[in-house]
Amino acid sequence: RMCEIKQANSGLCFPSYSIAVSDSKAKEESQEVAHSILSAIESILHQSGLVLSRRKVIVLGAAGNIGSFLCKHLVNGRLHETNTDLLQVDSKFHTNGGLHQYADLEHIPEKELYSRDLFIGVIGKSILQKHHLEKLLLQGDSRRIFFASGSTKTVEFSDLSDWLYELS
Numbered sequence: 001r002m003c004e005i006k007q008a009n010s011g012l013c014f015p016s017y018s019i020a021v022s023d024s025k026a027k028e029e030s031q032e033v034a035h036s037i038l039s040a041i042e043s044i045l046h047q048s049g050l051v052l053s054r055r056k057v058i059v060l061g062a063a064g065n066i067g068s069f070l071c072k073h074l075v076n077g078r079l080h081e082t083n084t085d086l087l088q089v090d091s092k093f094h095t096n097g098g099l100h101q102y103a104d105l106e107h108i109p110e111k112e113l114y115s116r117d118l119f120i121g122v123i124g125k126s127i128l129q130k131h132h133l134e135k136l137l138l139q140g141d142s143r144r145i146f147f148a149s150g151s152t153k154t155v156e157f158s159d160l161s162d163w164l165y166e167l168s
Contacts, residue, residue, distance in 0.1 A: 121156025
């Protein structure tokens, strides 16, 4: 319908972003959402006297619209120059899509996976399972682990929530 209106009137008075598959919406909005997610994470970390730049980060959904901008912003200034081994997970990658890019958690070497202390999820489903969480706590390098869901579905860490509820 927008295309018909645009064609009939030689354009639109205002940009219109009515559907999520719009190229403009996907690029422009996703970039701003990624900035907002990182700003929120930084605010929370700062309240605890911590900084984002030193976190060992994994992005779940790294090849999606928001996830790709998260990765770009993290490696282009949000992470310290000595801390650039950002792990990226997305089913759009092959088993090992490149340096630190994986199709799923099962293909990440355990030492790499369990060295993470910040999990950012924009994947729209829970892929961090109970067995990952147990190993992360028992074998992980960090005493503090942060989980941030950046999608509207907020299901990235539902298995974590269920597991913590079960433990309590």
